Amino acid sequence: MAAIPEVLQRLRHALGKRTLVMGVLNLTPDSFYDGGRYTTLERALARAEQMIAEGADILDIGGESTRPGSEPVPMDEELRRTLPVIEAIASRSDIALSIDTTKSEVARRALQAGAHIVNDISGMTFDPHMPEVVAEAGALAILMHIKGTPKTMQQNPTYDDVVREVRDTLAQHAERAQQAGIPKEHIWLDPGIGFGKTLAHNLQLLRHLPDLKALGYPVLVGTSRKSFIGLILGGLPPEERLEGTLATLALAVAWGADAVRVHDVKEAVRAVKVADALVRGLS
Secondary structure: OHHHHHHHHHHHOOOOOEEEEEEEEEEEOOOOOOOOOOOHHHHHHHHHHHHHHHOOOOEEEEOOOOOOOOOEEEOOHHHHHHHHHHHHHHOOOEEEEEEOOOHHHHHHHHHHHOOOOOEEEEOOOOOOOOOOHHHHHHHEEEEOOOOOOOOOOOOOOOOHHHHHEEEEEEEHHHHHHHHHOHHHHHHHEOOOOOOOOOHHHHHHHHHHHHHHHOOOOOOOEEOOHHHHHHHHHHOOOHHOHHHHHHHHHHHHHOOOEEEEEEEOOHHHHHHHHHHHHHHHHOO
8 A cells, every 4th residue: 555645746746747647436326427337346446457557647436426416425335335445456556546525534534545635526615524634644635616516516507707716716725725734735626627517617617727727736627528528519428528528638738737537548648648748848
C-alpha cells in the first residue's frame, strides 16, 4: 500500500508536465454509462488492472451513482461496495486511489483502507465533517461545483453568469478547505460539467477553463460520455459518445486542464498525449 505523502508527491511532480488521467471505476448498479458492469470484486479488480495497464494515473472509485435524478445510497451500502475493492487494489498496486463520495465516514474508512484522494462532488458542503477528515488524513481533496443535488440538479439550472458563479463558488470551497487545515497544494478544483448545467453552460465553462485556472489550483475536468456530448451529436446514447469525449479532452488540455476523468483510459491517454505534445511542447 502506497502512503498518502508518497502518492501526492508523485502527482505534484507530474502536474504541469503532462495531463493526468483519472480512470472511473463505478461499483454501482445504476451509473449512467457503466452501471452494473463492476459490481463484483473480481470484475472490479480486473477493470482496475486493465486501466492501470492502459496508463491511468489515478483510479476514482465510487459506490453511489450521481447521475441526474439519482437517489442517495445508504452509507453502509456505499461502504460495502467500495471498501473491499479499495483494499484489494491497494494491496496489489501503488496507483493513486480516489474515493468518490460526499460522506465523511465513507471517506474516512476509504482513506484507512488505502485511498489517497477524496473526490467530493459537493465541494465538501453536503457533509460538514468532510474537511476535517481529509485534513487529518493529509489526503488530496478534489472539490467540484454542483448546483443543487444529483436528484434536482438538472431541473432547469439557471445562472446570471455561469463562469463567474462557478469560479466564485469553487474559490469559496477552496478557502473553507484551507481554513479546515487542508494545505493549498492538496486541493484540486472541478467545474462540475453536467452537474446542474445546461449544454450552453457546459460549453461556456470549458471555453473559460483559464478563468478557473487563474484561481491557482490544478483543475480536473470530467466530460466523459456525458449528455451534453450526446446533445451536440444529435441525441447519441452514452455508448456512442467516445469520439465526442476525446474532442472535449483535447480542447480541455489546450484550455489548461491538469487532469481528466474518463471511462475510456486507453483512448484518453493517447488523446491527451497528443494534445500535450501540441500544447506543452512535449515530444
